[in-house]
Structures are given as structure tokens and as C-alpha cells.
Amino acid sequence: MRKVYQEVENIAGNVINIRARDVAYKELAVVESSMGTSLAQVIRLQHDEVSLQVFAGARGIATDARVRFLGHSMRTAFSDNLMGRIFNGGGLPRDNGPALTDNLIEIGGPSVNPSKRIIPTNMVRTGIPMIDVFNTLVESQKLPIFSVAGEPYNELLARIALQAEADVIILGGMGLKHDDYLFFRDTLEESGALSRTVMFVHTASDPIVECLLVPDSALAVAEQFALEGKRVLVLLTDMTNFADAMKEIAITMEQIPSNRGYPGDLYSQLASRYEKAVDFDGAGSITILAATTMPGDDVTHPVPDNTGYITEGQFYLRNGRIEPFGSLSRLKQMVNGDTRDDHRAIMNSMLQLYADYKSTLEKQSMGFRMSEWDGKLLEYGAKFEKGMMDLSVNISLEEALDYGWQILSECFEPMETGIQSKLIDQFWPKDNAGAAEEKPELVEA
Amino acid sequence: MSKSNGTIVGVNGNMLTVQFSDAISQNEVGYAVLDDRRLMSEVVRIKGQFADMQVFEDTAGLRIGGPVEFTGDLLSVELGPGLLTQIFDGLQNPLPRLAEECGFFLQRGMYMDALPRDTKWAFTPVAEVGATLTAGETLGTVPEGIYEHRIMVPFALPGVLTVEEITVAGEFTVTETVAKLKDDRGEIHEVAMMQRWPVKIPITAYSDRLRPDEPLVTKIRLVDTFFPVARGGTYCIPGPFGAGKTVLQQITSRHAEVDIVVIAACGERAGEVVETLREFPEIIDPKTGKSLMERTVIICNTSSMPVAAREASVYTAVTLAEYYRQMGLDVLLLADSTSRWAQALREASGRLEEIPGEEAFPAYLESVIASFYERGGVVTLKDGSRGSVTIGGSVSPAGGNFDEPVTQATLKVVGAFHGLSRARSDARRYPAIDPLDSWSKYPSVVDDDLVENARQILRNGSEIDQMMKVVGEEGTTIDDFLVYLKSEYIDSVFLQQDAFDAVDEATSADRQKHVFQAIADLLNRPMQFENKDAARRFFHQLTQTTKDWNRVRMDAPEFADLQKQLENQVAEVSNHA
16 A cells, blocks of 8 residues: 655645655656545655646645555556547546546657658548648648637638548547537537547646646557557647646746746647657558647747747648648648649649739739739639638549639630640640630631 | 766756765766666766756656666767768667667667677778877778778877787777777777767867868759858758758758768657658769768657757767768768757756746857857868868747847857748748848859859849839839849749759759859840830740750750850840840
8 A cells, every 4th residue: 555645845836745755756646635636746856855736736735635646657548448438638538438447558658769650651631622732631740720719720620530531530629618629529429420539628627737638648549549550630729728738837837938938848848749740660650730829820929930840831720711821731742743643733833823813912902903814813813712712612632623623724724824735635624615715716717 | 987876866857866976077977777777867067965967868757766877978979880871869879770679669768889789890900010199090991881981099098109909901890909009108908990989079189170161062052152161161051940941951961062961850850850761772872873871870869859868969960970070081960950959958957947048048058059060170180181070050940030049149150151031932932041141151162253243133133122012113114123133033043943853953063153154144245125024024034944954964965055045045135235
């Protein structure tokens, strides 16, 4: 039987200090007091003084609370029974189901040996043209969705969860509004995807320490599924809440802040989570999509800024659409050469023309005269935004490419698109009785 | 030195407080014992009987009272034949062999010999019995891949040494004794092919350090012509995320005209390292005809690997670079990214509760960065041959703002600044080095006057471009408009380079001279146009032809044809005069 300590010396923020011997760093303890029971983790040892971070928060903890060390660090259960279940950050059920205690695995484990990674080569289809066509998501990629409060980033994540080809979906919710949590649960349930989903959810009213545990628990479970050869998609929302939880705890711990109050190791902390994205040499893969809200729509804010240096590109979600400019999938060229011959051509020329449309818009707003070419661009821009950028559009990559050709042919002559003639011959819609068809006949006549 | 022991009295993150028994030294390596594992750590501060030690691993599970074994040595690397083609972590553990041993994950407390102990190398003695030598002079040679690896008098041996015995040519492992040397006090030192050297101390077993004045050709036109790097010089590449720092470094590591490239992937994405790991063995180096891996050493401490080892990784990398410099080779060290290393310093400093400087970086940040870059340089060795270490470090400034401490501290000590610009990368103008803000103190591969002329055009062109945004094309004179078109022309055909084109991706120094001269001549011709549209059309066409020219091999017959065609195109518009 392990010794019980009953003398709490200091309580500050979520951290309590006791005097104890033979305690291991990062060991877990159970703290019992009249207000309830909570897990706590050792975060500092100094001689016989032990600092414990209490997961449920220190509120209501008495100076004579009973502290019992468990002899192991944070673990979570792993088995196929996890599927369809919902847990809190600490791994306790949120869904009235039984607690799982078998096959416990450590969370926040070591990083993957880079020589056991392989260059990713598989596309993840999402049914969203702005992703599939223009910034293809690749298996094992880590990509954030940069957005601002109020944008439908959770809806976007839920849609990707439903449509992406993945064996297992793991959702990590941090600081979620309760409504959003219910939204995810209901959406996944209605579509039947819940049976291949595991959810770790921390809502905004839950203790802040549990927020920190969510990505680690989610990714530890993801890693186990991936080692079994499964393709795992991890959705994290919202990583800014995670960073803010870290900030809150670091400041209560009197750590020296580096930038806007965030701890100096923000980069390493975020990186150690995102870097769990992997394509194992000889096993499955983990793909991470994470919503990151940008406070004040400022991409130079420490959280999106550090994230951008870690992840393999980013999606900007603005005004309910994925912005084609600024959004980038760094891995797209590894897969978009093998999808269909016209993929890259459509991607490049449609974006190029959309950029031209944007500058035409600028000219228009400054009151410059619109030329014939400007007119074509304006027509094109409107069609592009409606047919491709709108988030409600839900078509396969091939359909999207065909639709791209159709938009182009409705607005332009083939040569105006700058696409090489070989592809034009092959793909330019023939049945479209647009200007492209009529002109040559006139010449012949 | 007798080895000291200690006991853990405090654990805070990866920082231990250890009470020690006998003398220890600053930066000494010790092992914190955790069951059957030993976690490597380094002394970073000593206060009375207590030492603060930074652990290179995760510290979970360590207890108060746990034992610490000191080694008496500073953090050191193994130097000897067999380093090339290897992939190490920041502490010089070979990652592929670790994977064989431990599988997918990096197990803490697993350390392996950097140099395989069972490989035999063909040693040929050079020094003769009775010869007097000093540290760094050659005892013998070993063929290592495409190079002749010099086995040298260990750098740590002081004074003049006499060769007492040296083996005949034969095959030896790196730990077998190949020579016995007598120092001036009569003590005998047994020397093997492998020696150890502490990473934080520069190797200075050369006779002279020289001024870097010879260009190091990277085959990137914008670099070699406008912002050159010198052999033995230093340069930095700051840039916001997505501006192409890593791609630029990868291109440089492929094409740079050096003997050996040491890549330090320090705190960056694992995926990028994997690309290098998997692709380099497949790419053939045109100079040697062997795979690029034959001239490469990779030190890889990606962002999720332990932070303290990240700090060590840049030192490990520069020490290996210095070692090969001692063999008269030109070495290029590419560190990506030094900001991550500075952040590792910041994390350690925070745990030590030191008084923070700007943005919580430690006050000694500048001097640490300066002493790192100062380890680059071109030297004359004791046998008169030359070797060099060139250091190129990328910097990842927070928010892409160059006013932050790491960029500023780096700018003070480097010889060239390749500032990447978000505007250029958004406009897909690669390499995205800003042609107006960047600078270099080294000599260019082409004539300075020509470069200055081109710079003038670029500067004026950019000003006119700004002005046109306000007054529109209508409000610009045709002369100004021509300058603008010329600057855009230089930008598209010379500054920008297509990394995906087999010819355009690498431009030799000779070709740069030739093309740059040709372009300057073309642009110097008087040109006259009826109106701006005509001028724009002309430059579009000229750009197209020049780009085609860039894609043709210099020895192909089309090369001269296309140049002729360019001259004709220009002649047509100057005949109007």
C-alpha cells in the first residue's frame, strides 16, 4: 500500500505543494478532498518538496487533502473498444459508457526516429475542391486551418471527418463551447461515422489542465492505431486554446514569459504534438488537421506564427471560404502529379486567372475603365467563387477538374488560359457551344 | 581527473539540480541513472555543492536521491573515417542503426557508437618513425568514399611529438592503435584512427586563418552574382514561414561547389529531413559521379526531439565540419534553423531562472551566436594546403519581422545576408531573396560594375513600380516605364530560377558571367517604342526567349542560336532610333 500524504503546504493556481519522498518526476497522484477527487501530476521536485498540478483545478482543495502517488505517469487505455467513445482530457468517459482500464499506454511518448519515416505519397480526398484541387491534403501531413472566431472551422473539420478516407478519426476538442461539442457528436452520430471515431473533448468550462492533456491523449491513441497499420486522421480544435492553457499555467507557475505572455517553449510544445504526424515505414499513418484561431486575425500572433513554422502549409478560412492565396499545402506536389494529367494545369491557371480577377476588382473599385478582358475576368471570378470556393460544394476531385474546364470554357478562349495545347485538345469541353467553338467556324467561313 | 558522483536533489523539466561529491567541471557530461537506463546530461551551472544539469532526454521518472555519474569529459564527438554518408542525431547517435535496434521510436537512454567499431579501413602510413609532428599533422591516410581521409595527430595532444612507432599499411578498425607518439616529457601516446573532441571548443590545429576572398559558387544566380558567399565565409537566410528557406538550403546542398556538405537540421520538420534522407542517395553528383550522400553528413535533431540535444546539434555539426577542414577540404555547413537553437538556449535559460534579455532570450545570445559563426573560416594547414568551413544559417524570425534578437545578433557577425521576402514568395518569384534589402561583403563571380548597374535598374524599377500604383500607367513617362520593364526583365530571367528545370536549377559561374554580360549588353542598347504596349510586348517576348535560353545547356548548339535571336530581337527595336 502506498503512503498517503496529508499536508498540503502551498496552493497557487492549479498547483499544490506537499513534502514527500521517493516521488518520480511526472508521476501521477490522486488528490482527495471534501470537494471531490482528482488526478494530479508531479511537475517539479525540489529536495523533498513536490509540486503537483491538479487536473481538476485546485479549487476546494483543503490543506489536509489526501495525496496518494500512483507510481506511474499519465496513461490512457487503448483498444478497439475506444471506437465510438467520448472521453475528457484525463481519459474519463464523457458519454456514460464504462471507464476503460485495459492495455494502458503512456501519453506524450518519444518521437519517431526520422529514418523510420517515409516520404508520403497518398492523397487524402476530402470532396472540397479548394483542398483536393488547389491544395491537396496528403496522408501524414500536418496542416492547420487558420481562422478567426465566428468562422465555420468546426463545420469544416466535421465535413472533412465525414468525407476523408481514413480508417480511424480521432477528434481532440480543446476549450470547445458545449454547443460545438454537441455539434460534433451529433454530426458524427447522424452520419454513422461515430463508430470509427474516438473523441477526447475538453469544453470551455472544464478544468484548464485537462485541456493540455487532450492532444497528448488523442495523439497517443492515434499512434497506436497507426502502428496497427491504420490510416488515422486526427482533428484538433482549437490549438489556440491549447496554447492559451499553456500560457495560463506557465504564468501561474511564475515562468518568464517570452512573447505576449506565452512561455518560451511554445514552439517546442506545439512541435512535439504536430510532429506526431507520420507515415511509418511499414505501418500506418497519422494525418493532423488542426484549427488555429488567430486572435485579431493577426497571423504574426505567436500561436499561428509558431504553428506556421512547424506545419506543412496552412489553410486560411475567411468569410466562410478557404482562401486560395496564402493557403498552401507544402506536400501537394508529391501527389498532384499522379492524379490526372490536367490537375496541375487546372490548379495553376485557375489560380493565376483568379489573381488577375482580384486585381481587376481593385481596378474596378478605383474607378478605372473596364476592358473586354476585365469583363471576362469578372465573370470568371464570380463563377470560380461560387463553383469552387463555396464550402457547400461537395464534389470529387475528377468532377471538380471537369467543372474547372467548364468554367474556363464558359469565360475564355483556350489560348487565354495559358494552358498548354496538348491538354486543351484533350480536356477543353467540346459540347460547349461557347465562343471557343464559334470563332474557328467564322474563320473558315 | 577522478570521476565524481552526484545525487539528484531537484527536477524541473529537463533541468536537474545535483549535489556532487568530488570536483566537476562546467559543461562536463554526466549520466542520470534511471533503472537500467542512463540519461545523458551536461553541467550548465555550478553553485556551491550543487550543479544544474541539462538532460538531453525526457526526464519523466527521475527521483530525488537518484544517482548521477559524472564522466570527467566535456560533450564530445567521435572523429574518424566513416562519418560521411551518416545520419546522426544531435548527440551523434546514428539514427538508422538506432532504428534497427529500437524500432519506430527513439528510446531514451540509448546511445550508440557514431563510428562502427567493426569496420576495417585501409590505413597507409605517411609519417615516418622519428618524425616530429604537432597536433593536426598527418600520420597516414585512409580512403573514405571519394576522399582521402587524413589520420592526424590528435588535436588534443600538446607540444611537439615524435613518432616512436607507426604501423605498416594494412586494415584496421577505428579503435586499433596505428601509431605511438612520444611527447616532450617522454610520455608515450597510443593513437588510433578515431579521436574524440569536445564540440563546444573550436579545432584550431592549423597554421593560419585567412580572409575569405574566393567565391563559393552555389549555382544560384541571385546569390553568386548579387549576394555572393565566400569559401570560409558566413551567411544567413532569415525569412518568414513559407518563404522557402529550407528549399533554398536543399538546393544549395545539392549544387554548391564544395567537397563536403554538413547539414544540421536543427529543430525543424522531420518531413523535410526525410526528403533529404531518402532523395540524396538517389541523386548523382555530376562532379564526382557518385551519389550526393557520399559527400554529405546529416545531423538531424527535428523539432520533436529533445530540446537540449538541439542545442548540441549545431555544435556537433560544426565540429565535424572543422574536422574535414583539417584535411584540406572545403566544407559547407548548412544550419536550419538557428532560431530553433536560440530558442533551446532560451528554454534552458528560463529554467535556470536567469534574468532575461529581449523577448526572454538570454543576455549571452549574441556572444553565443557570434562564436558559432566565427568557427567558419578559411585556413592554411600545417602542410600548406587550404581548407575552409563556410557556414550558412537560416533564421526563422517570429512574425517574419527581422528586428527580432536572433536575426539582429546574426546580422552582426555574418558576411552576407539573404533576406527572404514574403511578397516575393507570394508572387512565386523564387528564390525569394529580396534583391533590394539583401547584402554581401564578399566578391561576386561577375564584374562589380555590371552588378552595380543592374542593381541601379532594379532599385529604380521598384521605385517606378511604386509610383505607378498611385498614378497608373498613364501618368508614367515612357522612359520610366522602360526602366521598370528592364528591372522586371532582369528579375524574371536572371534573379528567378526554376528549381524544377534540369538546366536552369544550377548555373555555373562561367555561364553566369556569360549570361549576365549578354543581358547587360542587350539592355544598354538604345531602344525606342511607339507606345507602352509595344514596349511591354517586346519585353514579354524577350523574356520568353531568354527563359528558353536559360533552359538550354551551354554546350548545346541552340545556346548560340538563341543568343543570336535575342540580339536580333533587340536590334529590331534599336533600329528605330
